[in-house]
Amino acid sequence: TQLLEQSPQFLSIQEGENLTVYCNSSSVFSSLQWYRQEPGEGPVLLVTVVTGGEVKKLKRLTFQFGDARKDSSLHITAAQPGDTGLYLCAGLTGTASKLTFGTGTRLQVTL
Amino acid sequence: ETGVTQTPRHLVMGMTNKKSLKCEQHLGHNAMYWYKQSAKKPLELMFVYSLEERVENNSVPSRFSPECPNSSHLFLHLHTLQPEDSALYLCASSQGYKQGGNSPLHFGNGTRLTVT
Numbered sequence: 380t381q382l383l384e385q386s387p388q389f390l391s392i393q394e395g396e397n398l399t400v401y402c403n404s405s406s407v408f409s410s411l412q413w414y415r416q417e418p419g420e421g422p423v424l425l426v427t428v429v430t431g432g433e434v435k436k437l438k439r440l441t442f443q444f445g446d447a448r449k450d451s452s453l454h455i456t457a458a459q460p461g462d463t464g465l466y467l468c469a470g471l472t473g474t475a476s477k478l479t480f481g482t483g484t485r486l487q488v489t490l
Numbered sequence: 491e492t493g494v495t496q497t498p499r500h501l502v503m504g505m506t507n508k509k510s511l512k513c514e515q516h517l518g519h520n521a522m523y524w525y526k527q528s529a530k531k532p533l534e535l536m537f538v539y540s541l542e543e544r545v546e547n548n549s550v551p552s553r554f555s556p557e558c559p560n561s562s563h564l565f566l567h568l569h570t571l572q573p574e575d576s577a578l579y580l581c582a583s584s585q586g587y588k589q590g591g592n593s594p595l596h597f598g599n600g601t602r603l604t605v606t
Contacts, residue, residue: 383532412594421494421580421597422533467533478595480533 382406383470383481391487395457400484402451402468409471411444411451412478416465458488493517496581496598503571504606511566511601513581521587522564523595524556527578539564540587571605578602 383404392398402411410429414422426435428444428451435442439462441454451468468481494515503509515522524536538546539558553575555567564581578600586593 420599421582422595423597424594427594469533478535482530482532 383468383479385466385468385481385484387484388482389485389487391489392458394459394488394490396488397454397456398458398486399452399454400466400486402453402470402481404449404470406470406472406479407448409448411448411471412469413442413451413453414467414469416467416483418464422465422467455486458486460488460490462486463488493596494581494583494598496579496601498601499599500602500604502604502606503568505571505573507571508567508569510568511579511581511603513564513566513598515562515564515581515583515596515598517583517585517596519583519585519596520561521584521593522558522561523582523584524564524566525580525582525597527580527600533580537566538587545587568603571603573605576603576605 383402386401390398410427412427413425415425416422426437426442428435428442431446431448433444439456443452455462463486466484469478471478497512501509521540523538526534526536535548536550537556542558542561553570557565580600581598582595584593584595
């Protein structure tokens with residue numbers, strides 16, 4: 380069973396701060412996705428990274444896929460209350476075509 | 491209108507009740523999924539339908555029974571549930587059965603189920 384561990388589990392910060400959340404596994408993934416789930420809603424895809432070492436930016440969010448394609452990070456610059464939510468990473472294994480979700484990081488950004 | 495709609499949003503049922511969860515997708519996708527989201531646990535894939543045929547059943551107890559009458563609709567029939575089945579049940583769809591990759595998942599807002 381492939382496991383994706385996310386850290387930290389919980390993060391409470393003030394508006395304007397920077398933060399990084401991590402997604403780690405001992406397994407190699409063909410691609411990795413990041414989702415954000417706001418309270419009372421379903422997860423929404425933010426980005427997919429495919430190549431080892433790849434960096435993608437989405438406004439204030441920067442996503443990086445590890446060189447070995449076993450881990451990923453999400454960095455948020457100048458966090459805003461609208462960034463509040465549960466951040467989920469999900470890795471896809473090429474052969475099994477199965478998407479494995481991580482344990483999630485719950486982020487709260489206060490004024 | 492959201493791409494994937496789930497009803498009801500909230501459901502409270504006793505252990506002897508029978509109820510159904512409904513999911514409808516308006517995205518023209520041909521694969522639909524049921525996931526279970528419990529506190530402090532990763533999203534658990536329950537069932538996958540591709541072109542209206544069940545292609546995965548991940549060791550889910552028989553008290554959960556899925557139904558996919560067409561590519562736009564998915565149901566989860568519930569009977570004789572246990573309190574530990576209380577969770578958020580999420581429906582998702584994608585274009586193509588291979589989860590993620592070039593056909594990412596589009597989730598509904600879920601049904602919050604409480605079993606008393």
